[in-house]
Amino acid sequence: MGVWGKKPAAPTPYDLVWGDGVVPSILFGMTALFMVLHPILRTMFPRTMRARGAFLLAFELSCLFPLAYCAYEGYTTWTTGLGAFTTAKARLYATSPGAVRVLQAHLAFEAWDFGVSFFNKTLRAPEMLAHHALAALLCYWALTMPYMHYYAVYFMGVAEISSVPLVLVDAGKYYPDVSKRFPGSTSRYGRTASRSSPRVTSRRSTPGTSPRACSSRTSSSARCRCCGRGSWREGCTTCLRRKPRPGRTRPRRSPTWTRRNASELKRESPR
Incomplete structure (x- = not known):
């Protein structure tokens, strides 16, 4: 009170x-x-x-x-x-x-x-x-x-x-x-x-959102340089992108791309 x-x-x-x-x-x-x-x-x-x-x-x-x-x-x-x-x-x-x-x-x-x-x-x-x-x-x-x-x-x-x-x-x-x-x-x-x-x-950041992920990888290294974990036959554990097989410097080009550019490459090549 x-x-x-x-x-x-x-x-x-x-x-x-x-x-x-x-x-x-x-x-x-x-x-x-x-x-x-x-x-x-x-x-x-x-x-x-x-x-x-x-x-x-x-x-x-x-x-x-x-x-x-x-x-x-x-x-x-x-x-x-x-x-x-x-x-x-x-x-x-x-x-x-x-x-x-x-x-x-x-x-x-x-x-x-x-x-x-x-x-x-x-x-x-x-x-x-x-x-x-x-x-x-x-x-x-x-x-x-x-x-x-x-x-x-x-x-x-x-x-x-x-x-x-x-x-x-x-x-x-x-x-x-x-x-x-x-x-x-x-x-x-x-x-x-x-x-x-x-x-x-x-x-936390979401894997795979960085446009520069895996940009430093090379075919001579056994593991991805951006994460240091994923092997070449597996997907990268950081960016979840498929790696090329050992001995390849870049992924295989699609047949469509090859056919479309075959004639141009042939014309530009020296005879």
Whole structure:
């Protein structure tokens, strides 16, 4: 009861999201970390790739900390803090301090990720922007209604455990030198994370989409130079393209092409 026997006013959405200062603190911390890392990393990259390389790596490192925090809070709440969710109704409408912490951190992360992605062509893919916007909207609704805190602990917290190794996968995708230096690390972490997170399909590159895949292969090498795994009689395990048989420098030409150009080649040949 408040003053003069009146009930205190219900908290507004602003109070539930911004009142305790958690969301602004995370947003400010991620921005400050990015602004510190970006100029430092620019000095570590070659001049030809400073803008793109430093931005992406600073972005990945800035996202690592809120993802790790969401994973930690989600795991601890999921294992020890679900005492209030004993009935089906409680799982829909009951509140949990651990779920609130997870939702606030995830809301700040998705909002920051959405805004920063507009400054880089690699990050502002339409599907990724839609993912960040919808995830932030779900966190906002769960905090202000409140609604489904029981499920938010798992999907916004526990599921982010797989996002921590995905930072290594992205580092291997954006910087091929990392993959060449540690050839088994990024692929192993990618296979492990793909079993538990559907986001891997949108964050990692799709084999065969690069127009320069397998451009450096030669007939004298036993394995493909772009992936180092596929043999000549098999398909390349990276670009999934058929290789020519040993001893052939290029694939066999079709009979149609040969007949069409036979007369021209005969006329051009010296007598």
